[in-house]
Amino acid sequence: MSTSSETETETENEAETEAGNGNEADTEAGAGTSGRGSRLTLRDAALGRPDAAAVSGVDVDVSPGEILTVVGPSGCGKSTLLRTLAGLLPPLAGTAEQDGRPIDGPGADRALVFQEDALLPWRSLRANVELPLAVQGVPRAERRNQATAWLERVGLAAQAGQLPHRVSGGQRQRAQLxxxxxxxxxxxxxxxxxxxxxxxxxxxxxxxxVEVLHGTGATVVFVTHDVDEALFLGDRVALLGAGRLAAVRAVPRPRDRTAHDDPARTALRRDVLTSLGT
Incomplete structure (x- = not known):
């Protein structure tokens, strides 16, 4: 029977092999674009599966470095929109683009974060964080250093060697981030x-x-059911419902905890709730 550490080493070796199968141009391109967000665009897009379109006529342009939050009732197409931008679902009509180029599949420069933490249960938190670096071909010692630094940033330095089931749900989400x-x-x-x-x-x-995104330049599309969360995090909030994109609204004073009672924020919150029928 393999031990946990042996399995982890085998997985690391598999990741290194996968990285070795990539070409140097891809690696150099990835390194050259870090620190700058992508522009994500949907143009007159119909989203969903061929037998079940969830939302149609979607036009939205997410600027580099922007945080766009997406709200709407269950089943309105929020997750479908996200998976289209991730390259997991092609648009049924219209286009999905990253920096003016069609999104035709998943890409290493687009990270997807789920509600379920999706950590590999046989790998320590540090080894989980190392995984994308291994796929990119980062040498083992360097990726260990980078993973340790990221775990320190999210407050998990002391838990770096723990398996996911040994830590709390909040700590697993920190590790996933x-x-x-x-x-x-x-x-x-x-x-x-x-x-x-x-x-x-x-x-x-x-x-x-908000803290760990600072300085990364990454563009964020954040789906949530929580209107207050959407208005705290987002530079803009997109409202989905009834099979369409109802509106995209600028958020006053985003990421400011003291803005909760700001009249402009309060008015927007009321408008969003009315749009959602709540």
Whole structure:
């Protein structure tokens, strides 16, 4: 029977082999674009599966470095929009683009973060964070240093050697955030990542996300059911419902905890809730 550490080493070797199969141009391109966000664009896009379109006529342009939050009722197409931008679902009509080029599949410069932490259970938190770096071909010692630094940034230095099931849900989400950002993606696509957390932990994760994104330049599209979360995090908020994109609204004083009672923020919150029928 293989031990946990042996399995982890085997997985690392597999990742190194995968990285070795890539070409140097891809690696150089990835390194050259770090620190700058992507422009993500949907043009007159119909999104969903061939037998079940979820939303149609979507026109949205997410600027490099912007945080766009997306809200709407269950089943309105929020996750479908995110998966289209991730390259997991092609648009049924119209176009999905990254920096003016069609999105035709997943890419290493677009990281996807789910509500479920999706950490590999047999790998330590540090080894999970190392994984995208291994795929990029970063040497083992360097990726260990980078993973350790990211875990320190998200407050998990003491838990670096723990397996995911040994830590709390909030700590697993911190590790997933570190893993997503360790590969220096140009876009981070987040599908209700804090939805399963209690209110206090959720607020802490929102603040942590703002802190760790600072200086990365990454573009973020963040799906949530929580209107207050959307208005705190987003530079703009997109409203989905009834099979269409109803509006995209600028958020007054984003990422400012003291702006909760700002009249402009309060008015926008009321408009969003009215649009959502709540």
């Amino acid at each position: 570190a893993r997503a950002l360790a590969g220096r993606p140009r876009a981070v696509l987040m599908d209700e990542p804090f939805g399963a957390l209690d209110a206090q932990t959720r607020a802490g994760m929102q603040d942590l996300l």
